[in-house]
Amino acid sequence: MTKKFYTVSARYWSTLDSVEIVQDGEKSAKFNASVITAPAEYSFHCQLVGTDDLYPAKLIPNDDEAEKWDVLISSFQIQGFNIENNQFSYASDCTSFFTPGIWMGLVTSIILLWILTYGIHMIMQLTTNSRFDDPKGPALSVPQTE
Structure with missing residues (x-):
């Protein structure tokens, strides 16, 4: 995840750059997830994240192995910065x-x-x-x- 300041919104935003999924410690697939963004003080939440175009937050295959995978993650929530008491803060939803x-x-x-x-x-x-x-x-x- 990266944290970047945008002058237009006058706040820091966190972006999930990529996701790597490892199966059985051998096969790994890397996906670009740059559409998953939220203000840095919030968490990001989306009901469905996956490789299909129907999902609001799409994972884009980044290598040949990832092209073969069909991924669906339900109730996805992530926060990379400003975590307090090991709990998610207010969620920026993808809908x-x-x-x-x-x-x-x-x-x-x-x-x-x-x-x-x-x-x-x-x-x-x-x-x-x-x-x-x-x-x-x-x-x-x-x-x-x-």
């Missing part, structure tokens, strides 16, 4: 804030808000009659061309 369900709710809400605004606008355009029928006098004649 984005705007999930497809949130986007669907936002778009639906905007459409319904537009329909409501249009309806209120149309109701505000309604006008009342300028003349009313007097029950004691002659019938009121309203021309259809107005």
Whole structure:
């Protein structure tokens, strides 16, 4: 893991550069994991980490042996710096804030808000009659061309 200061965010970030998996003390596969980053004072957490494109945090094979491997790590959490009392600190999660369900709710809400605004606008355009029928006098004649 490396720790680097970024002036844009004005904080240190930790990056997991690579992961090496050793099987039975003989075969080893090395993966690039540079997408696994978090602020240095936080830990990094991801529900699924692996070699498939479907996982939010992807392990990229770095050698010929790693190309043959299919890796899946569930409930992955790591912290390399600022560890206190042998416990993870607050986790920076790999999932984005705007999930497809949130986007669907936002778009639906905007459409319904537009329909409501249009309806209120149309109701505000309604006008009342300028003349009313007097029950004691002659019938009121309203021309259809107005």
